[in-house]
Amino acid sequence: MARNVKTWPAIVCLLVAAGLEVMPLPDVLTPWRPPFAAIALIYWVMMWPNRVNLGTAFIIGLILDLLHGNLLGQNALSLSVITYLVMRFHLQIRIFPVWQLMLTIFAMLAINAFIQLWIDGVAGIPPAGITRWTQVLSGTILWPVLMGIMDWIRIGAERDNARFTY
Amino acid sequence: MAFTSAKHETGPSRGTSAGLRLIVIAIVCILLMFFDHQNQHLVSARQGMSLMVQPIVFLVSSPGRLGSWLSDSFTTRRQLEQENRKLRRKMLEMSADTQQMETLKTENVRLRALLDSTAKLDDRVLIAEIVKVDMNPFRQSILINKGSADNLTIGEALIDADGVVGQITRNQQHTSEALLITDLNHALPVEVLRNRLRTIAVGTGEVERLSLPYLPRNADITVGDILVTSGLGGTFPAGYPVATISEVRSAPGQPFLEIDANPSAMLNRIREVLVIIPETPESTGNTTEQAAVDTTENATEPAD
Numbered sequence: 001m002a003r004n005v006k007t008w009p010a011i012v013c014l015l016v017a018a019g020l021e022v023m024p025l026p027d028v029l030t031p032w033r034p035p036f037a038a039i040a041l042i043y044w045v046m047m048w049p050n051r052v053n054l055g056t057a058f059i060i061g062l063i064l065d066l067l068h069g070n071l072l073g074q075n076a077l078s079l080s081v082i083t084y085l086v087m088r089f090h091l092q093i094r095i096f097p098v099w100q101l102m103l104t105i106f107a108m109l110a111i112n113a114f115i116q117l118w119i120d121g122v123a124g125i126p127p128a129g130i131t132r133w134t135q136v137l138s139g140t141i142l143w144p145v146l147m148g149i150m151d152w153i154r155i156g157a158e159r160d161n162a163r164f165t166y
Numbered sequence: 167m168a169f170t171s172a173k174h175e176t177g178p179s180r181g182t183s184a185g186l187r188l189i190v191i192a193i194v195c196i197l198l199m200f201f202d203h204q205n206q207h208l209v210s211a212r213q214g215m216s217l218m219v220q221p222i223v224f225l226v227s228s229p230g231r232l233g234s235w236l237s238d239s240f241t242t243r244r245q246l247e248q249e250n251r252k253l254r255r256k257m258l259e260m261s262a263d264t265q266q267m268e269t270l271k272t273e274n275v276r277l278r279a280l281l282d283s284t285a286k287l288d289d290r291v292l293i294a295e296i297v298k299v300d301m302n303p304f305r306q307s308i309l310i311n312k313g314s315a316d317n318l319t320i321g322e323a324l325i326d327a328d329g330v331v332g333q334i335t336r337n338q339q340h341t342s343e344a345l346l347i348t349d350l351n352h353a354l355p356v357e358v359l360r361n362r363l364r365t366i367a368v369g370t371g372e373v374e375r376l377s378l379p380y381l382p383r384n385a386d387i388t389v390g391d392i393l394v395t396s397g398l399g400g401t402f403p404a405g406y407p408v409a410t411i412s413e414v415r416s417a418p419g420q421p422f423l424e425i426d427a428n429p430s431a432m433l434n435r436i437r438e439v440l441v442i443i444p445e446t447p448e449s450t451g452n453t454t455e456q457a458a459v460d461t462t463e464n465a466t467e468p469a470d
Binding site: 015018019022023024025027030031033053054055057058061062063066067068069070071072073074076077080081084087088119120123125126127131132135 | 184185187188191192194195196197198199202203208212215216218219222223225226227229230298299300301302303304305307309335336343350351371373434
């Protein structure tokens with residue numbers, strides 16, 4: 001971690017996203033709840049790869065597993081994998097126009113869903129219909145809005161921080 | 167690959183180790199999942215960690231609690247009077263039933279003694295509230311606000327005022343996770359109240375539907391039959407209502423009937439559940455005796 005840079009806006013954002021994943025919603029909307037934590041993680045790793053890294057992804061994943069009552073490590077594994085991918089390509093992804101960014105997010109969320117489905121399959125948990133894929137779709141569609149919100153938080157934090165480095 | 171990111175970043179050589187770190191994390195995750203799947207190695211570690219996510223659960227569930235508090239404190243006098251009248255009437259009806267119940271119970275004990283079978287013990291219950299969080303969207307589970315500190319153990323059955331709700335699958339200090347009877351992974355032994363036909367009710371993943379896949383085509387079952395727990399398998403005590411048969415289809419060429427049932431419990435709008443603490447001779451160990459001491463909210467309370 002570089003000195004003199006604050007990480008807490010990203011951490012708070014990630015914790016809020018984890019909370020939103022278990023926020024009570026009307027039954028109609030539940031299958032369409034976007035995977036907030038994965039989206040927030042992708043965003044912050046892409047923008048601040050020096051401050052948000054694999055360790056953060058692992059811990060957020062464990063928190064999600066505890067909140068959801070999943071197998072411990074299920075979200076941690078899938079989030080770590082997409083974090084690694086985003087870290088490797090963050091310089092390319094960051095300058096994409098919105099529609100290309102949305103395609104990338106779609107791919108990342110799909111990889112996330114695939115890993116989770118695979119773990120469910122190995123553990124013998126029956127797959128529950130189409131919900132995983134509706135979540136990937138809604139996450140992709142909502143990405144521009146969520147990105148706008150997180151951009152606003154990030155730019156505010158960077159303005160305070162004169163000696164900001166990527 | 168790792169090299170390129172190292173060149174572009176200002177961070178000290180962390181790019182080179184990213185792949186290695188991913189592999190280490192992946193191995194840790196797989197080990198965690200393996201031991202968690204075995205379900206006994208990680209219980210205490212998991213309980214400790216879940217204490218740390220309690221603040222998130224508390225915050226997330228607070229709008230729901232605020233909502234119910236507001237609706238409680240802003241009900242008008244007229245509404246309260248109405249509700250009071252309704253409850254009074256209901257209690258009168260119920261106390262009429264209970265009067266007979268005592269006679270029936272003693273009669274039952276006598277008959278059982280005649281038959282030389284063991285007497286059925288009363289179940290004790292503990293009232294728990296549902297914590298307003300949406301758990302795993304891919305499974306039908308709920309979180310209740312009583313845990314191992316209240317002497318709940320894994321496998322205890324949950325009912326509400328109308329029927330069976332589910333069973334406890336994982337307990338933490340002050341909360342427990344419970345699997346609903348409609349989860350895809352859940353099956354419970356039931357019998358038809360009318361003719362004691364025994365079968366198994368399997369969850370479908372939908373809140374309003376159970377399925378009975380193991381009845382042959384000539385089974386005596388019709389729409390409207392009531393299913394109650396049969397007590398086989400030991401998890402659910404016998405005699406609690408589970409569901410009502412809503413549809414019976416017999417597809418030609420299929421050896422088994424396709425039967426749908428509606429759960430009696432209002433699974434998607436319950437606020438409180440009763441945890442049944444069984445008092446079978448096998449489970450009357452230390453834990454249940456302690457529970458008998460600290461249990462303050464007993465279902466027998468509202469008798470007066």
